[in-house]
Amino acid sequence: MFEYFLIVSILMGLITGSFTNVMIYRIPEKKSLWYPPSACGNCGTGIKWYDNIPVLSYLILKGKCRNCGSGISIQYPLVELLCGILYAVMYLVFGLNLDLLFMAVISIILVAISMIDIKTMTIPNGLVIALFITGILYSGTRLLFPDMFSQTMMWFEPLIGFFAASLLLLLVAVLSKGGMGGGDIKLMAAAGIFLGWKGVLLALVSGSLLGAVISIILIIAGKKGRKDMIPFGPFLCVGIMFAALFATTVLDWYIGLFTR
Numbered sequence: 038m039f040e041y042f043l044i045v046s047i048l049m050g051l052i053t054g055s056f057t058n059v060m061i062y063r064i065p066e067k068k069s070l071w072y073p074p075s076a077c078g079n080c081g082t083g084i085k086w087y088d089n090i091p092v093l094s095y096l097i098l099k100g101k102c103r104n105c106g107s108g109i110s111i112q113y114p115l116v117e118l119l120c121g122i123l124y125a126v127m128y129l130v131f132g133l134n135l136d137l138l139f140m141a142v143i144s145i146i147l148v149a150i151s152m153i154d155i156k157t158m159t160i161p162n163g164l165v166i167a168l169f170i171t172g173i174l175y176s177g178t179r180l181l182f183p184d185m186f187s188q189t190m191m192w193f194e195p196l197i198g199f200f201a202a203s204l205l206l207l208l209v210a211v212l213s214k215g216g217m218g219g220g221d222i223k224l225m226a227a228a229g230i231f232l233g234w235k236g237v238l239l240a241l242v243s244g245s246l247l248g249a250v251i252s253i254i255l256i257i258a259g260k261k262g263r264k265d266m267i268p269f270g271p272f273l274c275v276g277i278m279f280a281a282l283f284a285t286t287v288l289d290w291y292i293g294l295f296t297r
């Protein structure tokens with residue numbers, strides 16, 4: 038049964054990854070997510086269902102439109118693959134429970150936010166609101182039915198979580214006079230609702246560390262200058278995902294260091 042559900046998780050990830058691609062392309066252009074159906078960006082021909090199978094269709098078509106032969110971005114299969122891997126990891130960590138269900142929604146919102154932030158240097162408000170609502174439903178359900186989740190939560194944790202990282206970032210924004218985007222602050226407020234204050238602080242610390250390391254590597258490699266803007270959102274999203282999956286493990290280990 039374990040293998041069966043693992044494969045189902047991967048397949049669900051690949052399929053929602055396909056929808057995540059639609060979000061990434063249409064939300065910045067303020068287009069509807071539901072209509073019209075997907076079409077080739079070059080010739081406008083509608084994409085048939087058999088050419089819209091996650092990852093597989095890209096490989097069969099060798100990355101080209103069946104009608105006009107123009108190139109399809111490698112981003113499509115990569116995002117689908119990423120979502121497939123995320124769903125598999127989430128199933129391995131959570132097992133079959135409501136955590137898996139809520140994180141299935143949250144993870145694709147985070148992937149969409151990251152990709153859009155990389156492309157446009159902004160985090161769309163609509164996606165932050167979606168994260169906010171999912172976060173309230175997640176924490177609310179967890180408080181009402183703790184048995185259906187992998188761990189319990191105190192009622193005040195989402196409340197403090199909402200402010201914990203976002204107020205720190207707001208302070209950075211004020212002190213640096215605009216060096217921190219409003220989108221990042223709102224993102225961490227929404228994430229705090231389902232991560233709680235410990236989780237969201239772990240997300241902030243791990244995301245910032247990752248961002249610092251990657252930025253230094255990019256500057257040393259000559260890909261970015263010291264003054265270039267590097268979007269912070271994707272690193273925060275990785276931090277949020279990391280905290281959602283491993284906060285309990287990491288925090289237990291950290292507390293263990295001091296109580297030995």
Ligand SMILES: [Zn+2]
Nearest residue numbers: 077080102105
């Ligand atoms: Zn075409």
